[in-house]
Amino acid sequence: MVEFCPECSNLLRKKKVNEKSFLACKCGYEREMESDTNKIKESIHKKKKYLKKNLVILSEEDKISANPRTRKECPKCGNLEAETWQVQIRSSDEPSTHFFKCTNCRYTWRE
Numbered sequence: 055m056v057e058f059c060p061e062c063s064n065l066l067r068k069k070k071v072n073e074k075s076f077l078a079c080k081c082g083y084e085r086e087m088e089s090d091t092n093k094i095k096e097s098i099h100k101k102k103k104y105l106k107k108n109l110v111i112l113s114e115e116d117k118i119s120a121n122p123r124t125r126k127e128c129p130k131c132g133n134l135e136a137e138t139w140q141v142q143i144r145s146s147d148e149p150s151t152h153f154f155k156c157t158n159c160r161y162t163w164r165e
């Protein structure tokens with residue numbers, strides 16, 4: 055019996071753990087071979103996988119939307135574009151400090 059991974063289409067390999075037979079893939083997909091428990095195990099596995107994927111997506115979105123860019127002259131090289139972000143230095147009553155980072159020379163300064 056040859057079966058393929060529903061996640062990545064690689065060939066599933068048989069392995070035995072605690073007298074139970076599993077079909078496993080190198081991507082992490084795993085399925086118990088006893089037919090009556092298959093569906094339950096598979097759905098649990100899919101839920102976990104789904105959560106993992108969501109986490110990855112979140113962290114990558116964070117990276118992409120790092121800092122907005124603004125028109126600002128770099129005091130070091132005169133470049134006219136800088137990343138900007140705000141940092142709350144002390145209590146929340148204080149106005150936050152604006153930071154700038156030159157997109158050309160990476161020089162960072164604050165206002």
Ligand SMILES: [Zn+2]
Nearest residue numbers: 059062079081
């Ligand atoms: Zn796979």
Ligand SMILES: [Zn+2]
Nearest residue numbers: 128131156159
């Ligand atoms: Zn610069």
